[in-house]
Amino acid sequence: MTTTTIFVCDTCRHPDGEKVHDGKTGGETLAEHVEALAKGAEALTVRRVSCTMGCERHCNVSVTAPGKLTYVIGKFAPDRDAAEAIVEYARLHHAAETGQVPFKQWPQGVKGHFVARIPPALGG
Numbered sequence: 001m002t003t004t005t006i007f008v009c010d011t012c013r014h015p016d017g018e019k020v021h022d023g024k025t026g027g028e029t030l031a032e033h034v035e036a037l038a039k040g041a042e043a044l045t046v047r048r049v050s051c052t053m054g055c056e057r058h059c060n061v062s063v064t065a066p067g068k069l070t071y072v073i074g075k076f077a078p079d080r081d082a083a084e085a086i087v088e089y090a091r092l093h094h095a096a097e098t099g100q101v102p103f104k105q106w107p108q109g110v111k112g113h114f115v116a117r118i119p120p121a122l123g124g
């Protein structure tokens with residue numbers, strides 16, 4: 001079975017608008033938390049990317065898998081609580097046949113963070 005991939009933008013700024021705190025971007029800090037929480041999870045892959053063109057928001061993430069819906073989510077705090085919600089949401093995305101997670105299952109920490117839902121690419 002394919003994995004659900006969490007793309008974390010590692011060049012995103014911090015919520016206060018500063019690019020770097022303690023030598024790290026907001027995206028790098030969030031990516032570290034997401035990577036730590038998803039480590040060893042067979043259902044999940046974490047990839048860092050540099051800019052997903054959502055720079056008007058801070059700490060942007062995309063959750064996707066082959067043949068499934070892609071969700072763009074953002075405006076996260078670069079902390080462990082946000083990462084826990086993102087990783088839990090990605091697990092649910094993996095478990096859902098189309099990638100669509102029923103609203104009642106959404107982790108509290110992803111509510112209000114959705115930016116876009118993108119249909120799966122057509123094959124052939």
Ligand code: FES
Pocket residue numbers: 009010011012013027050051052053054055059060
């Ligand atoms: S720097 Fe993260 S979306 Fe552009």
